[in-house]
Each structure stands twice: as structure tokens, then as C-alpha cells.
Amino acid sequence: MAEAAARTESVGTVVVAGAANLAIAVAKLVAGLLSGSAAMLSEAVHSLADTTTEVLLYTALRRGARPADPRHPFGYGKESYVWALLAALFTFVAGAGFAVTHGVTTILVHEHRGDYLASYVVLAVSFVIESVSLARAARQVRRESRRWRTSPRHFLRMTADTTVKAVFLEDSAALVGLLLAAFGVGLSQLTGEEVYDGIASILIGLLLLVVATILAYSNVSLLVGRSVPGRIRREIEDELVGLPTVRRVDTLLTMQLGPADVLVAAKVDFSDDATGADIEAAADAAERQLTGRYPEIRYVFLDPTRARPGTADPAPDPDEPPPGT
Template identity: 35%
Template sequence: MAGHSGSRRVIYAALAGNLAIALTKFAAAFFTGSSAMLSEGVHSLVDTGNGSLLLYGMHRAARPADRTHPLGHGRELYFWSFIVALLVFALGAGISFYEGVIHIMAPEPVVNARVNYIVLGLSFLFEGSSWLIALREFRQQKGQQGWFEAIRRSKDPSVFTVLFEDSAALLGLIVAFAGILAAELMDMPELDGAGSIGIAMILGATAIFLARESKSLLLGEPARPEVQKKVLDIAQEDSAVQRANGILSVHIGPQEIVADLSIEFEDHLTVPEIEACIERLEARLKKDVPQITRLFVKPQTTGTWERRRKAIAEASEEG
């Protein structure tokens, strides 16, 4: 749970901001009749619901292992992150696109446009504050990695989901402002509807990206190369190990890794000595690599491991 404190802070900040902004936008849309403002209200409402789902997913993922889920419930966070991406697409993008088309086919002039500008300005300020909090947390997580590399390698979808949602929200506010302003200056209310369609495109692209990343995590991504190397180095240092052949690993949560270690033990060892070696490895990994929550050790010769590794590599290329 401690590893999620930064993620929770980001989500709580986004949740509070989005709820207040959504209510303000809906009120402005009601008084002005702006399609773009209504789409922005839906967008903020969806973001509010998404934040709640992420918190729910984190709560469910923190449950300990039980009889029906012996490896724990860590993947619940990945499941709810995928649901968030679907909601952004189905509700956010879908409703915004529908509103845009309706207002283009049956345009209505925007009244009291000044109210929209005030609301958009305040919304940009609040969204920007939430975005900065998410950005600061993600910077701490990414370290020296590039932005897209950090997102691709990240095992915690909660922070980058909020970051992308807030980024989409800021872009949507700019598009909404441009659509309302153009509709007013050019006396073409259809442009307000076009702003809604622009918001729908932004949300659709965001949803597709988030769904792709969440799907990869849900299917199972391996531990980072540096983590795998550290596990192999620890195994190789034990006097009972002749050779640490390799490791197969999968994340079942941001800080939960199941590892399958292939080891060639010294030939003279007895079964109790091998068991004692495995216990030493488990104790060392629990101290030095706490992300390894489950360890399985398979005694194998180097040749057997190489054949297994080659078969996995060939299957990956065919896929």
C-alpha cells in the first residue's frame, strides 16, 4: 500500500478538481446552450468516474492472496484501468461526437458566451493544477527514462492514466474555447458543434492509447531487465548454484512479481541441501528485491533451459 501513496495523491487531486469542474461546466452549458461546453462537462464527469474506478481498483488489488486467487489480486488494478479506457472512449468520445453532430445538423447560437470563457479559464486553471501534480509524480517514477519509454515500461497505470486524462482535458478546453470563439466571431454556430467533434477525437485517441497499455499489463508483462539481472546475480552468488540459467517473470501488480528461476545446482548436493539453498534465495530476494512476491525454482541443465528459451523466442516472433 505504501507504494501507492503517490498514485493515490494524484487520483484524489484529479477527482476533486474534475467533480467541481464538471458541475460548473454543466451549469454553463445549461445557461449558454453551448455544445462544446456540454461535451466538456461530460468529459469532466467521465474523468471523475474514472478516478473513482482507479481508487476502487487499487483497493481491490491490495487484498491478500486467498484460496481462489493464490497469487493475489494485483491484476484488478490493470482490469479497472482497462475499464477506464473503455469509458473514456464510449462515454467521453461517444457523447461528445454525438453532441457535435446534433449541433452541426441543427445549429443553435451560443448565448452569454462570456460565461463560457470564464468557466473555461477557471477549468484550465484547476485542470492545470491537477496535471502538474500528476506530472510531478510521473517524473519521479520515470527517472532517467524518456517519456514514452517510461510509459511503455511502467507497471503502474494509475499515474499515467491520470496524466493522459488531464492532458486530454487541457487540449479539450483549448478546442472548446476555439470552437465557441469562432462560432461567436463568425456567426456560425456549427463551429461550436465542430468543437465537440474535435474533443471527441482527442478523447478517442487517448482512450485507444490507454486501452493498449492496460491490455499489455493485463495480459502480463515481465519484470524490467535490471530486476531480472539482479535476481540472477543473487542466485549465482550462492555456493550451491553451479549456474543460474535464466528467469521467467510476470507482473501481477505494480509492485508484485511472480518469478520462475531456472538453476543448475552443484552435482554433489543432496535434496535437503537444495531445499536449504532455495530457502536462502527466498530470504535474500525478500530483503533485496521485495517486488518478487512468489518464487518458483526449477532445477534444470543449461541445455534444457536454452531449448526452452529458444521455443519462447520463436513463439514470440510468430505472434
């Protein structure tokens, strides 16, 4: 199934990113201790924070994929957003906090000791490794965006799969952070002023702050309960209205229950001459058609109701995310 393949690919993307970040964190730490560079030590903490984030994201994927049970009839999909939110908060506190604090300390103390060569070597190797991890995440983003007939940029902004979004943003931030560290170390070596090293460390911290804020906002929105995008909502409504015995859809509600779980509930006005058997057949047909078109739709509830005079359909929000992405 498409959603199962997407989840498996997300797990692979997270594992690759985690392994890369762990190796890079160790190398940066050694280089930072040998060179005394604030930017390098900040980058080491940056990679360590990313590694911890990948562990939390892996936990999110595994726990969120558990099947429904009597106590959780709609499954555990939203739990994945809890772990992803914790990952964003860890990046915010540990990564950004250390980088900014250490950068300010370096500017105030204005001291450097050690050799610069180790920093340059580790930065170059780290850039290659991070590029490989980012390339994998970018391939998944492009593939999923084609599946949902949208642009990669829009997919990243709206996707409900916050794990692949986190990996892509963190790997992108890692590459930018490496460039900032290289400029900071290089300018400090050329000028003999450690202030540039400290500024680079602060900029790395601010970069992590931006990424953590974006990811935290996305996960909070999904935890609160986010609907599918306007385009998907209109297509769902068209499917329901197209059923033979349906006159109109009075109310249509959708909710993202997890990265690959969507709930659809609608108040439907059936034809006055529709029998109970007709309504049952229409409900079965609606579920088959919707789940066939969008495998991420797991629950479809139709409530037969009389149309209320003057009732208007709620306006769809074009900025909502595609279901199961």
C-alpha cells in the same frame, strides 16, 4: 515500504483528480447550458467521464490491494486492471461517443443560443484546476521514474501502475480539450459560424478516443500477463547466477501479478556437488536478495534442473514495464 508508499500516493493522486473533475464537470455543464456551446457540453461530459474514471480507479486500487487468501493465493492485483479497463471503456463510450455525436449534431443544426462569457470564465478556472491535478500526477511520475532509473516518458509507457498513468493522461487530455473548446467557442463568436464549435467538440471526442485506447491496451496487456522489462530481467538473472552453487539459469519467467506484485520462477542448474542443504540455502539467499533489491517481487520459485544441451535463455524484451510501477 516503497511499494506501500507508491500505492498511497496513487490513491491520493486519484482522489485529487476525482474531486477536481467533479467540480469542473458541474461548472462546465452550467456554462454549456447557459451558452449553448457544443464544445462546452462535450467538455462537461469529458469531465464527468473523468470523474467516473477516477471512481473506478479508486476501486481498482482498493480491491487490487487486498491480501492473498486460499482461493486467490497470489492476491488480487490483477483485479485492479479489470476496474482500470472498465474506466477506459467508460471514457471511450460515454466521453468520446457523446463529444463526437454532439459535435456532428451542432454542425448539422448550426444553431447557437446564449452568452459566451460563462464559457470563457469556466474554461479559465477549469484550466487552473486541471493544472493543479496534473502537477500532482507529474510529480509522482518523476519520482517513480527516478526510483526505476528511467525517463518519465518511458515510465509512463511501461508502468504497471495504470492508475497514475490514467490520471496523467486524462489530465493532460483535459488541458488540451480546454484549449480546443476555447478555440472553438472563440472562432464561433468571431465568425458567427457554429461549425467551429462543432469541430472542437469532435476533436475533443477524438482526443478522448486516443486516451481510452491507450489505457485499454495497457490494461489488457497486464491482464493477459506481462513480464518485467529486459533490464530488470537481466538483473534478476545476474543475482541468481551469482549464487555460489548455481551454474546457470536455464529458464527465467516473470509475471506482473499487480501494480506492486511480481512473480519470479526459474529453472536453475546447480553444481553437481551441491547438497540438498546447499540448494535450500541458495533458494533462501535468492529470495532475500531479490526481494531486498526489488520489494515488488513477492514470489520466488526455483526449480533445480539439469541443464539441457543447446538450451538458450529467452531473449529479454526491452519494452516490458518495470515491476510495481
